[in-house]
Amino acid sequence: MDGGFLPALFTDHTLRVVGLGAGAVGALAGSLGCFALLRRQSLLGDAVSHAALPGIALAFLLTGSRATPVLVLGAALTGWLGTLFVMAVVRHSRIPEDSALGILLSVFFGVGLVLLTFLQRGPTAAQAGLDTFLFGQAATLLVQDVILVLSLGGVALLLLALSWKEVKLLAFDREFGRVQGIPMGRVDLLLTSLLVVAIVLGLQTVGVVLMSALVVAPAAAARQWTDSLGRMVILAGALGAGAGVGGAWMSTLGDGIPTGPAIVLLASGVVAVSILAAPRRGVLWDRIRRRRVRARLAAGGGTPGMPSEAPGERERLGGGD
Amino acid sequence: MSNGMPPSRDDAPPGHPRGRTWNRAGDDPDPSVPALEVDDLTVAYREQPVLWDVDLRIRQGSATAIVGPNGAGKTTLIRSILGLVPRAAGRVRILGSPLEDVRRQVAYVPQRGSVDWDFPTSVEDVVLMGTYGHLGWFRRPGKREREAARRALERVEMAAFAHRQISELSGGQQQRVFLARALVQEARVHFLDEPFQGVDARTERSIMDVLHELRDRGDTVIAVHHSLQTVPEYFDGVVLLNVRLIAAGPVDAVFTDENLRTAYGGRIPYRSPTSPTSPPPPGASPAAGPPPPLEG
Numbered sequence: 001m002d003g004g005f006l007p008a009l010f011t012d013h014t015l016r017v018v019g020l021g022a023g024a025v026g027a028l029a030g031s032l033g034c035f036a037l038l039r040r041q042s043l044l045g046d047a048v049s050h051a052a053l054p055g056i057a058l059a060f061l062l063t064g065s066r067a068t069p070v071l072v073l074g075a076a077l078t079g080w081l082g083t084l085f086v087m088a089v090v091r092h093s094r095i096p097e098d099s100a101l102g103i104l105l106s107v108f109f110g111v112g113l114v115l116l117t118f119l120q121r122g123p124t125a126a127q128a129g130l131d132t133f134l135f136g137q138a139a140t141l142l143v144q145d146v147i148l149v150l151s152l153g154g155v156a157l158l159l160l161a162l163s164w165k166e167v168k169l170l171a172f173d174r175e176f177g178r179v180q181g182i183p184m185g186r187v188d189l190l191l192t193s194l195l196v197v198a199i200v201l202g203l204q205t206v207g208v209v210l211m212s213a214l215v216v217a218p219a220a221a222a223r224q225w226t227d228s229l230g231r232m233v234i235l236a237g238a239l240g241a242g243a244g245v246g247g248a249w250m251s252t253l254g255d256g257i258p259t260g261p262a263i264v265l266l267a268s269g270v271v272a273v274s275i276l277a278a279p280r281r282g283v284l285w286d287r288i289r290r291r292r293v294r295a296r297l298a299a300g301g302g303t304p305g306m307p308s309e310a311p312g313e314r315e316r317l318g319g320g321d
Numbered sequence: 322m323s324n325g326m327p328p329s330r331d332d333a334p335p336g337h338p339r340g341r342t343w344n345r346a347g348d349d350p351d352p353s354v355p356a357l358e359v360d361d362l363t364v365a366y367r368e369q370p371v372l373w374d375v376d377l378r379i380r381q382g383s384a385t386a387i388v389g390p391n392g393a394g395k396t397t398l399i400r401s402i403l404g405l406v407p408r409a410a411g412r413v414r415i416l417g418s419p420l421e422d423v424r425r426q427v428a429y430v431p432q433r434g435s436v437d438w439d440f441p442t443s444v445e446d447v448v449l450m451g452t453y454g455h456l457g458w459f460r461r462p463g464k465r466e467r468e469a470a471r472r473a474l475e476r477v478e479m480a481a482f483a484h485r486q487i488s489e490l491s492g493g494q495q496q497r498v499f500l501a502r503a504l505v506q507e508a509r510v511h512f513l514d515e516p517f518q519g520v521d522a523r524t525e526r527s528i529m530d531v532l533h534e535l536r537d538r539g540d541t542v543i544a545v546h547h548s549l550q551t552v553p554e555y556f557d558g559v560v561l562l563n564v565r566l567i568a569a570g571p572v573d574a575v576f577t578d579e580n581l582r583t584a585y586g587g588r589i590p591y592r593s594p595t596s597p598t599s600p601p602p603p604g605a606s607p608a609a610g611p612p613p614p615l616e617g
Contacts, residue, residue, distance in 0.1 A: 038440060162459050169450055173436045179403050180454030180506070181424040227486040229441045 015252060018138045021146040022248035022259065023241040025202040028153040029211070030218030030240020031233045032160065032198045035191055037219040038171045038229075044083070044192075046212035047101045048199045051082030053112025053208045056133050057119060066129065068145040068204060075200040082108050083192060109208070136207030136260035138248040149201050156194045160233075167191050168229055205244070207260035214240060217267035224278035243267040350426075354417040356381040356510050356541035357402070362411030364394070364401045371397045375411070375566045379543060379558065381509075384536045386546040386555065389562035390585050395545040396432070398562060399512050403429055415510055425454060428508035430499050432515050438487050444498050445470055445483040451505035466505075473501040476531055493524035500528060511535060513544040529555050552576070 036045050052075035059074025060066060082104050089100040116131060132140055160167065166187045169177040177184045195215070202211050222236035247263025276283050359377035363370060372394040379385050387395045400406040402413050404420055415423050428451075448470040449462045456462065462470075474480045477497040482490070490498065496516060503511060511532070517525045532542045536557075546552060552559055553572045561567040561575050567584045568575040 038437075165450075165453055165456070165461060166458060168442070168446075169453055172440050172442065172447070173431070173450065175405050175431060175435070176429060176450065176502075177453065178405060179424070179427065179429040180451075181421075182454060223441065227441050227488070228443070229446075232441050 014139070015249070017143055017146055018141050018248045018252070019245045021141040021149055022138045022205050022244035022263070024146070024149045024153050024244070025205045026214060026218070026240030026242070026244025026247075026263065027237040028149075028156060028198040028240070029202050029206075029214045030222075030243075031157065031237035032191075032195050033215035033217075033219040033240070034222065034229070034233045034236050035167065035171050036195060036215055037223065042212070042216045043098060043101045043105075044086075045195065045199060045215035047082055047086060047105045047108075048079040048196050049203065049208045049211035050105045050112070051108035052076070052079040052200050052203055053133065054078050054108055054115055055112075056130065056203070056208075057112055057115035060119065060130060061115065068142070069148060071133075072148070072200050072203075075203055076196060078108065079196050079200055080193075083196065112208070132207070132258075133203055134207050134209055135258035136203070136205050136210070136263075138205045138251055138259040140204060145204065152197060152201060156197050159190065160194060163187065163190060171229075205248070205259055206263055207258065210260040210264045213264040214243065214267060217264070217271050218243065221267075221271045221274040224274035224281045239267070239270055243270065350381070350416045350509070352381055352539070354381070355379060355414070356383070356416060357543065358412075358414040358417075359402065360412045362398075362401060362413065363409045364397055364406055365409045370409075370564060372401065372562075373565045375562075377560060377566065377569060379541060379560075381416075381541050382536060382539045383557045384532060384542040384544075384555065385558040385560060386544055386552050387560045387562060388546055388549060388552060388584075389567070393563040393584070395562055396514055398560075399429075399514055399543070399545060403427070403512060423510075425506075426509040428503035428506040428511045430503045430511070430513040430516055433492065433495050433499060433518060438490065438495060440487065442487055443483070444474070444479065444485050444487060444490070447487060447498055448473055448483075448501045448505055451502040454506065469505050469507075470501070473504040474498075476504055477501045478527060492519035493521050496520050497524065497528065500531060504531070508540075510541045511543065513542070515545050515547060518547070549576075549581075 033045065036042055055074035055076070055078030056071045057074075058078070059071050063070050065071075086097065086100045086104050089095055089103075090097050093100075095103075116134075119130060129137075129140060166177070166182060166184075167190075169182065170184055170187045170191060174184050174188075177187070199211055199215065202214060206214050218236040218240040219232070221239055222232045226232050226235060243263050243266040246266045247259055250262035250266070251257040251259040274282070277285075279285055355378050357377060357379040359375055362372055362375040362377075364372040375398065387398060389395050397406055401408050401411075402415075402420075413420060416426055420427065445467070449466055451473070452462050452466040452469065456466070471480060471483065474483055477500050479494060479497050479501060482494065482498075487495070487498065496518075500513075500516065503513075513532075516528055516532075520528070532544070532555075536542050544556075546556070553576070556572060558570060559572050559575045560569045561580055561584050563584045563586075568577075568580045
């Protein structure tokens, strides 16, 4: 078999590894991203990924190793520190969360860039490739990297499935859970940790700059198509995996095309289509429905209650009871 | 208006959530123990007192309204009792015990606007959230829980909506779903934060019927309420609040012109049926001395 994308993806060993890794990263980020989206914490993903950059540089600086587990550990540590920092700022000061996240994001990212620049000037070439963490390069994924992503990602998704109802309650009505005596603080800690894991595992493939898009975009697209949290998480995981595989393949087409932008372009395309065309929540659908209602009112058949309409549509039209 | 002895729990009709599907935590409490005791409760936001030195006794088997002007701390009172707002000082006992020990006897209906109704979930799933506390981590709601959720939805006349997406509900329907979620907890003390907000008259009526049934069964209902006009009809007791406790007790004793003027700062949005001729009953004077206990 020669030529064509699919055959190469299945026959070429490197492409298979890269595709599998990028797909797993997309699935993990997409499914966990649903909760970031629903809790209106989309910026948290951005803050965590930017905060991970100095961790990557520091991990290399201290160990001299470029092995993925070492760098991921460094990334996770500073990503985590950053999250705790934001939580502390929000709790103990009057700075609102979005400002705290914005400050954290730029400060940590700045420190990371300074460290990277410093490393580039180093006497050896050992640091070469660290800058791929900025925009991601799926081609640098090794078999053991993919195994790391699959195993840690699998554990993360298993924990999510086991804590499903707690996590759902956290996202919908945290205080109701607290009154029932469910330790919502611990549930929050778990969910945030899982998101940090998903993000740092994706940094090598997608890069710190655009990783948050892979967290938010599949979730935003999936929300358009379903009204069930379970289906939304599965669909977002699938869309993320698709964007991951597609983006990884795109980046192998030309030499040095960074994977992150390719993945994010694909994911954004899916979001755009979903916002436009999804049934019921889509923009086109809304237009059509509004036109129909207007036509019915113009025909004189409509009453304010519009009994033939679902209550939800009444609400959206400003009626309601 | 004020009902006498709470009726026995044994005459609960079958099919009601009080059929106690799972909530066997704690046997029937001694009916003489107050449902709620609050002593010296003070809550402050950034040095500003929101509640100041509130003392309260509410007996079991009663329906009590918490009323007062905007910013009086009505919601804060409920939230601090439920541990959602830190207390600067004070002690709270529910059925004679600290909240931690009686969580499964306590149900909470938060303000409807406190959640995102565009959340991707169904009516049944929201009601099932009331069973999570019983289930514990890792366990999923099963047949028993779904059955209880169905009964609770029937109680609030929402059974037909079980599989409806929650964003499709009207305000009154949302409120009834929240009530069903509290019913499924099979609690004994029910706290409601503005259960009639944005609800039409018919829904208000049917919600109140459910609350009265709970009360007649010996449960305790405590609700933040906005309309002074309906207090005498809906509730046995009333807590008049404006940062401090102005008065608490049976409705006729508390709803005097003097008390209302103290609470609302001269502008009374309600004329008490006893005014202007009858003098305020002893013990109901504003903010002086301990408030009259609601229980005997």
